[in-house]
Amino acid sequence: MCEIKFHIKLPMFVARQWIRHRTANVNEYSARYSILDKEFYIPTDEHLAAQSKINNQGRGDVLKGEEAKQALELLKRDALQCYDTYQTLLNEDAEGNILDENKNGLARELARMNLPVNFYTQWYWKIDLSNLMHFVSLRADHHSQYEIRAYADVILGIMEKWVPYAYDAFMAYRKTGAHFSGKGVEVIKQMLKGEKPTQETSGMTKREWEELMATLNLNKA
Ligand SMILES: Cc1cc2nc3c(=O)[nH]c(=O)nc-3n(C[C@H](O)[C@H](O)[C@H](O)COP(=O)(O)OP(=O)(O)OC[C@H]3O[C@@H](n4cnc5c(N)ncnc54)[C@H](O)[C@@H]3O)c2cc1C
Structure with missing residues (x-):
């Protein structure tokens, strides 16, 4: 029955x-109706990572030195350049001042299309507790991209203050619990019997095996 509304x-x-x-x-802020702010996301140094070599949907080592710089x-240059183009197309600055009285300016709904996806949008997001827990299970998880995980981690903190008993149960049964295929x-049963199952005998893929071992804290994934 609990519902919560966030402004994000x-x-x-x-x-x-x-x-x-x-x-x-x-309910999302309309870039047809309003001019988007000159605000864009740039990763901090520790999140500026290379493509993972083992997971196509993940990051590897942090970029260093000249490459990081x-x-x-490039990220900053493109964002600033695109925002300049956006204002030129609109013929308006962020405060609504006309840049050139002799021009019409392109419609807001069209001018926005050249902005990169690291620009910020805003929305109101209303959800019930059960579905919020589902969201947090998926997004406050290490499989999830850091940039959305950062929000899910904050939401977890809000849940703790909002519904402390439900939060404790969620942490105990879902967040720190585990789901096994x-x-x-079968592998766990064999281990408990003192047998020595391997990835080959388990019929699991390498990645499934490594994830199982990581969950059981038996090696590093
Ligand atoms: C780590 C990670 C990687 C991902 N990678 C990709 C990717 O590569 N490509 C991609 O496209 N997506 C990707 N996703 C998104 C993912 O596929 C889901 O769309 C997203 O996680 C939302 O999950 P959901 O559908 O369970 O959630 P919700 O939409 O919130 O639904 C919650 C639950 O409600 C029920 N439900 C909702 N709508 C319906 C419906 N219409 N009919 C029946 N049941 C319904 C289902 O039980 C569902 O699980 C990824 C997600 C994560 C967390």
């Missing part, structure tokens, strides 16, 4: 992941 400011690429959670009510410069359960 988030980069568009995060919003695109977030909106996949269909069990919420959403160049990546940051049928093959995983």
Whole structure:
């Protein structure tokens, strides 16, 4: 029965992941109606990472030195350049001042299309507790991209203050609990009998095996 409404400011690429959670009510700031702020996301140094070599949907080592510097410069340059173009197309600045009296300016709904997805949007997001727990289970998880996980971690803190008993149960049974596949359960049973199952005998893929071992704290994933 519990519901909560958040006012969230988030980069568009995060919003695109977030909106996949269909069990919420959403009311997004309209970039047809209003001019978007000159605000964009740039990762901090420790989050500026290379593509993971083992997981196509993940990050590897943090970029260093010249490469990191160049990546940051390019991200900032493009964002600033695109925002300048946006204002030129609109013929308006963020305060609504006309830049050139002799021009009409392109409609807001069209001018926005050149902005990169690291620009921020905003929305109101209303969701019930059960579906919020589902969101947090998926997004406050290490499989999730850092940029959305950062929001999910904050939401976890809000849940703790809002519904402390439900939060404790959630942490005990879902967040710090574990889910095993049928093959995983077989491996655990064999281990408990003193047998020595391997990835080959388990019929699991390398990644499934490594995730199981990591969950059981038996190696590093
Ligand atoms: C780590 C990670 C990686 C991801 N990678 C990708 C990717 O590569 N590509 C991609 O497209 N998406 C990806 N996603 C998004 C993912 O596929 C889901 O869309 C997202 O996590 C929302 O989950 P959900 O559908 O369970 O949530 P919600 O939409 O909030 O739904 C919650 C639950 O409600 C029920 N439900 C909701 N709507 C319906 C319906 N219409 N009919 C029946 N039941 C319904 C289901 O039981 C569902 O689980 C990824 C998500 C995560 C966390």
